[in-house]
Amino acid sequence: MRMFRLIRLLFLLTFFACAAARASGADTAPQLMIRAHLEPSGPVVAGSQIKLVVDCLTTTWFTEAPDWPLFTVPGAIVSLPDEQAENLHEVINGVDWFGVSRAYRIVPQTGGPFAIPSFAITVQPGQASGPVKLMTPLLTFAATVPAGAEGMSTFFPAQKLVATQAVEPSQERVKVGDQVTRTITQRAAGTQSMLIPPVNFSDVAGLKRYPKAATTKDIVEDRAGLVAGERTDAVTYVVDHGGKFTLPALTIEWWNTNTQRKETIVLPSVTLSAVAATEKPLFAIPVDAFTKDAAHRIVVIDRRQVVLLGLLLIGVFALVWAYPRLLTFYGRVRQLAIAARRRYAEGAAPAWRTLRRATREGSPQHIIPALYRWMDRSHEFGQPARLDLQKRPDGESSHAIAPLVHAVNSHYSNQASAALHWTEAETSLRRAMKRARKERQAEPPLPPLNRY
Structure with a gap:
């Protein structure tokens, strides 16, 4: 009996101790911390990369990966490479902190001061009631350009840059309602494609401009690594009325890192002559159809094509109607030919x-x-x-x-x-x-x- 009471007393003490520990844990929420710094911390040369390293820490753990959003910096290119996040474990003031770290890439394209805005990162710490947003601090840095590049609108350094253009259709005469696509391809040696600045296409009177999404690709070899980057920009012009049109010449400026001089590539202008179609378009195409990269075609009815189609249909119906008679005639001619061949063979x-x-x-x-x-x-x-x-x-x-x-x-x-x-x-x-x-x-x- 005494042993039974002792066991019951130990059970009650254990129950109250666990309840107290659970209550104290519920009252203690996980701590959170966010840090951000630039590498390098001092001034950088325009066209070179600078890292924005962001650390998200908590005293428990993260049940899900943080949401790493992209942000914009005027005059610079911002990207988040597809790299795995780095796991962190630090002891700060005797407290264990756990977290992840990722690095953004920022490439300034001009000289002057730049400000990285504060943006929110959503995290999901363990033992928390829900997701939490952490705000990064506001950071600034300065970029410089070498002597001779002060007047460049976009400072793009590269070892070598080649630019080509293609116009489709290639003929100079088009019809009203036709589409003319101008494609510019830039290839920079030893440079990532994301760093190549875009081409600015201007409006042309009498043509409706519909830009397309740019495509980029890095040319990598097994032994040499990154060989070159390639960027392709394209725009589609729709002929609105008849007359002569000129797609203006395009000037691309870049900084030659081998000679430390500014170089210029001029792509020549293209002249088009548009003639009115014999008929109006069958239906109008919405303007937003060109902005969504959807397949589209302007249907124009030509009188000569309609006549040819009608004659073709008449010929098909006549052939179907005369098919039995032609078959009978063919049978008679074949029998006559067989009889003539037999008579000749027996002659x-x-x-x-x-x-x-x-x-x-x-x-x-x-x-x-x-x-x-x-x-x-x-x-x-x-x-x-x-x-x-x-x-x-x-x-x-x-x-x-x-x-x-x-x-x-x-x-x-x-x-x-x-x-x-x-x-x-x-x-x-x-x-x-x-x-x-x-x-x-x-x-x-x-x-x-x-x-x-």
Whole structure:
């Protein structure tokens, strides 16, 4: 019993101690601190980078990464590289502080004083009721330019700078409603693309200007590292009315770090001649369509194109309507061609060529069947054709055909084949065919009437 009371007493003491510790922890909120400093702290040369290092600290921990916003500094380029935040752990006045640190990059483009405005960073410390905003301190720095660069609107130092321009479409004559895009590409050796200053495109009377978002890229090699930076600026002009227009020349100033002198690149002007379209645009395009980098096209109806399209549609409908008739006509022509080819293949000309090939071989087994096949197809020697029936007009047997008749009889009577001189036989056959044709033409077209 005494042991049970002792255990219950120890349990109550432990419970009250935990409750007291929890109450004291709830009353103690996490402490927060923000620091900011510049590297280097003194004056810098325009065109060079200066770091703004910002530290966010707390006595507990951060449940989420701080929100690092971008800010603007007039006359300078501000960026936040994609680098991992640095974790911090410091002991200040005997208290442990934990936090993260990140560095902004600021590049002044002119000489003179600069002020970095105070901006808010949102953090989420542990054991806090909600997010907390920390304000950075206001910082200032000064930038200088070398002698000879005081009058430059933008001080851009580089080892080498090359600028090119392209105009699309390239032809000088355009129509009202067409788009003309002017693209300027700058390539700076040994310089990050984000440091290349933008190109300022001016307005042109008669043209509507729609700037596009710039594109940048760093050219990096494995061994050499950063080789060059490239920036591309583009603007689209829409032709508002007919006439001549001139895209003004562009002047780019930069500071050559090798020669320590100011250099100038002049891109020539471009002259355009716009003619009025034959028809008005089909519909108007909103102005904000060009500012959102959306794909757009101005549709212009040309009378000649409409006529060509109409003729094309008529031709298609006519072809569909005439397709069955054309198919039937094609079938008839194909049947006629097949019949003509069959008649030709069964005619005397192919049989005569077969006979000539057989005579070149010199074999009676091939010559004699080819000879009778030709005589049957020529229709000049009777049906069936026989050599021994070929007579002269006086009724006597032809002395020229007699050797050929003798050779045929010898072949079919299984006797020794007689000598056959085909040249003489061919001449005789041609004469016999001509004679038979004349006799057939001399016959009356009608048979004689029967007399009773």
